[in-house]
Amino acid sequence: MTKEKIRVLIAKPGLDGHDRGAKVVARALRDAGMEIIYTGLRQTPEMIAEAALQEDVDVVGMSILSGAHMAQVPRVIELLQANGMGDAKVFVGGIIPDEDIPVLKEKGVSAVFGPGTSTILIGKIIREAVLGE
Amino acid sequence: MSKEATGAKRLAEGILQGGRRELAKLITRVENANPAARLALAELYPHTGRAHIVGVTGSPGCGKSTLVNEIVKQLRAAGETVGVVAVDPTSPFSGGALLGDRIRMRDLAGDAGVFIRSMASRGSLGGLARATADVVRLLDAAGFDFVLVETVGAGQAEVDIAKAAHTTIVVQAPGMGDDIQAIKAGILEIADIFVVNKADRPGAENTRKALEMMQRLGDGGNGQERHHSRPLGSGHEAAVELPPSAMRPPRPGWEVPILLTVGIEGVGTVEVIDAIRAHVAHLHDSGELQVREAARVEAELAMMLREALLADLLNKMPAEQIDVMLARVVAREIDPYTAVDHLVKAGVNGNESG
Structure with missing residues (x-):
């Protein structure tokens, strides 16, 4: 039996075009041995949830720098649950004010990675969250 | 159970x-x-064998994903449902992969008649993943009318798609090599349809002419042997381990069209759809579909049999003997051929020898 790969969807919801962070994380997770499905810019929550379902991912990572996270992220989580994808771990990166982090976590976000987070740490946290190590 | x-x-x-x-x-x-x-x-x-499988291959960045996006849009407009399998390469170092084909397929989001799955090649070298044929089968069983398979960015020799698809589209972009490239063996031989994408760029016409010339040199691809000449491509089948008919360079009754497209603007994609439909009709009318299906199953069974026998043999081979042989070959005590002979004998007998 082939070793199972961790599959991660990396998406940019909302309208900002700053995708450097998303690309850095995608590359780092690729180097950590994961399979990354990169969807690109300006994804609606519906597009993200649909891609997550078709790709049967373990993890949904969203990068938001526009300030739309409080609207977009909970909506994605709702749709994932409605699709029977409630088990997928959700991570958020980008510019997220400190006071929003607990609220996002309460809505089901596993962790928030702000600017400057080590990519090795991101890989480690994702691996632990998925494999339950 | x-x-x-x-x-x-x-x-x-x-x-x-x-x-x-x-x-x-x-x-x-x-x-x-x-x-x-x-x-x-x-x-x-038992629920498979209904979908028409279309392969799309070509070099990295030639516009395969964009073209797939356009083809799916056209098929959807005609009421057909479509499954897409898009393969991208796995890193030989980390085992990870970045699958980016969905970026070009965003127009297809929110359509229940479309299902897109990205696959990492996971070490396979022929342009597809080992499991691609099975994934295509699942989409077929799920009832999609068409299944499109996009290969990894392919160079010259990744020709597995010809075994997996009913209709193979080879996409080229202008500005890639001279006309001798066009008569080399490999990927150009497997096309049922040629697409020269990015046709708004300089050199598109030259690329088209090079492909046309290749076809003429190959007797127009109609497979009729002439005095002194054989159809281009004959004799290459053995090198890729296919039964002779699986790669079928001669295509009786089918002239491979060369179509110019600008994928990003949707220019020329209607003609691609027409060509796919014409090829579907040709495969059915000429009986070629059965021939290809039989060849495909034969190739698949041969591969699976090989894998099963290999796994079985490796299983029976005592691991410590492999290590011993390895050390002896490294030390130049025996040559690799003799070592392999010993190991195979040990595996077949299921016990140790020499």
Whole structure:
């Protein structure tokens, strides 16, 4: 039996075009041995949830720098649950004010990675969250 | 029946009822070579063989994903449902992969008549992943009218797609090499349809002419042997381990069209659809479909048999003997051929020897 790969969807919801962070994380997770499905810019929550379902991912990572996270992220989580994808771990990166982090976590976000987070740490946290190590 | 097997059976039933979650989950199990997935595949096999499978191959960045996006849009407009399998390469170092084909397929989001799955090649070298044929089968069983398979960015020799697809589209972009490239063996021989994408760029006409010239040199691809000449491509089949008919360079009754497109603007894609439909009709009318299907199954069975026998043999081969042989070959005590002979004998006999 082939070793199972961790599959991660990396998406940019909302309208900002700053995708450097998303690309850095995608590359780092690729180097950590994961399979990354990169969807690109300006994804609606519906597009993200649909891609997550078709790709049967373990993890949904969203990068938001526009300030739309409080609207977009909970909506994605709702749709994932409605699709029977409630088990997928959700991570958020980008510019997220400190006071929003607990609220996002309460809505089901596993962790928030702000600017400057080590990519090795991101890989480690994702691996632990998925494999339950 | 084990819990896993029951689960697989339930997934198979879910797929037949149109369940997308079940389809996605079973694809993952098939990719991971989960033993229970085989039961599900066996369950679903009688429901396959209905979809028309179209392969899209070509070099990295020539516009395969963009073209797939346009083809799917056109097929959807005609009321056909479409499954897409898009393969991208796995890193030989980390085992990870970045699958980016969906970026170009955003127009297809939100359409229940489309299902897109990205696959990592996971070490396969022929342009597809080992499990691609099985994933195509799942989409076929799920009832999609068409299944499009996009290969990894292919160079010259990644020709596995010709075994997996009914219609193979080879995409070229202008400005890639001279006309001798066009008469080399390999990927250009497998095309049922040529597309010169990015046709708004300089050199598109030259690329078209090079392909045209290649076809003329190859007797127009109609396979009629003439005095002194043989159809281009004959004799290459053995090198890629296919039964002679699987690669079928001569295409009786089918002239391979060369179409110019600008994928990003949708220019020329209607003609691509027309060519696909014409090829579907040709395959049915000429009986070529059965010929290809038989060749495909033959190639697949041969491969699976080889894998099974190899796994069995390796299993019987005492691991410590392999290490001993390895050390002796490294030390130049014996040559690799003799070492392999010894190991195979040991494996066949199921015990140690020499």
